[in-house]
Amino acid sequence: MVQAPAESVPAPRVAVVAIPEADRLAATGSVLTAAGFTVHSASDGGTLAVELERNHAAVVLLDPRMIDGILWEGTPVLLLVDLTDDIDLARLEPQGVADYVSRDASAQELVYRVETLIARARERRRLRAHAEFLRESLRNVSAAIRGTNSPQQMAGHLVRGFGKSLGADHVWFTTFQDSRVPRITAQWCKPGLSALPDGLGSYEEAARGLATSLWSEADVLAVADHQAEPTSPLTEGLQGWSGLTDARSSVVVPVGDGESALGIVWIAQLDTPHEWTRAEIALIQHVAGNLAHSLIQGHLISAQVQVLQQLRELDKAKTDFLATVNHELRTPLTSITAYLDMIRDGAGGPVPAGIESMMEVISRNSDRLRRLIEDMLTVSQQDGSGNLHLKQVELGQVLRIVVAALRPLAEARNVVILGADSHEDVKVQADEAQLEQVFTNIVANAIKFTPDGGRISISVMLDPAGDGSQSAVVRVADTGVGIPEQEIAQVFTRFYRASNASSAAVPGSGLGLAIAYDIVRRHNGSLEMKSSLGAGTTVSVYLPVAGPQE
Secondary structure, three states: OOOOOOOOOOOOOEEEEEOOOHHHHHHHHHHHHHOOOEEEEEOOHHHHHHHHHHOOOOEEEEOHHHOOOOOOOOOOEEEEEOOOOOOOHHHHHHHOEEEEEEOOOOHHHHHHHHHHHHHHHHHHHHHHHHHHHHHHHHHHHHHHHHOOOOHHHHHHHHHHHHHHHHOOOEEEEEEOOOOOOOOOEEEEEOOOOOOOOOOOHHHHHHHHHHHHHHHHOOOOEEEOOOOOOOOOHHHHHHHHHHOOOOOOEEEEEEEEEOOEEEEEEEEEEOOOOOOOOHHHHHHHHHHHHHHHHHHHHHHHHHHHHHHHHHHHHHHHHHHHHHHHHHHHHHHHHHHHHHHHHHHHOOOOOOOOHHHHHHHHHHHHHHHHHHHHHHHHHHHHHHHOOOOOOOEEEEHHHHHHHHHHHHHHHHHHOOOEEEOOOOOOOOEEEEOHHHHHHHHHHHHHHHHHOOOOOOEEEEEEEEEEOOOOOEEEEEEEEEOOOOOOHHHHHHOOOOOOOOHHHHHOOOOOOOOHHHHHHHHHHHOOOEEEEEEEOOOEEEEEEEEEOOOOOO
């Protein structure tokens, strides 16, 4: 907690007088002693240095011949000069000289000049102390504003910090209707005073226009004494809106970003005038700038949190939907396939030859629907990033299982699969069931897009990496229709289908390669594709031999 600076304690009335001539030294000392000063005298530079070190002087009266080589450390110096001398105060000011007076000045004049010099020095010290207190206090306000994402808490820190630091009676802040910040209002007032209205009401548009005008000029509207200065439309409007028509002093500060103001701060002093210093104005503007930045950032973060919450709700809705699809579609599909098998087994009697071909169509489409449901469920499970059940897997064995399951489909299309049984023994750490799905999707895709009489080649090998590790590479190359070059980067996107597949009415959901890509990526592997229209496609699966790293 920053404490307000204590009231200035009058410095001891100690004066050091340094004049070479003994009679003038004694006379000057007598004048100051009579005025209530404790006087220490010096007639040479050495004695002067000793007196300055021993005594905390409020003022030094100095003959110009003794000025060199002395460090005054903030003590005001009054030169005793001959009026015929050419005195350049600007040159002497860095040496502590604040004023000069004639050697022959009257006692009254001398004492008056000394008292004035001491008072000015005391006021400078007071202003410096107040500025330092204000700087530290408002630094803490800025830190508090930056320390929260709540716009209302930011506004509360601002008005409370301004009120206590500046000794104001009322501090009021509001944002305008603006997409960059939320709509908030905050105020602070000294205990015993009535709160101001919550909003600007019909005065808002005028306040926004005038605040934007101040913002564009990087200015504030500070009034030291409303009784002595003309009232501007903005302060007059604020006084009328608030009911504080007798406010004595005020300052209006725009809060903005870019080219327009997004809010306004009004600080009012009711009973006493207040001369707003440049230091106060600069610090107020600095804190207001921090508030604008933090409000905009906080508003963006709040919007992101809302979007995240909406995404979570959508994700839950999707999961619920897929669970419903799983139940509602699988149940009738199971019934269809069960009755189909019963008819084929003769439960309803002999099946006519023409009906057999129709049943074959029903069977193929039932299988297609089942695979589509399984693909959708697989996508859902991958979104949840399910666990991998890792173990030592022989890729050759996985590929033999996949090819055995898909060979009837290949033979039906007169497509030959080569290399499935002739490859080196390569093992990886992986989830065997998921790898089966990867290669099932890739090989089934190759069969689907390879015309009659085509062929598919499968190879497995080890590929050393640059960092000394090894990867297993499985390549599936077909002599199919190929994919347009500009579309290769998109084929691993869910539900994406190449243009030539769509135009040829080749059935598919666009999920097979996307599922394979996701599974390989979760194994810390990669999946690449090379293809030429009319010449075929090669899909390469790279898997780290050591398996995915945590």
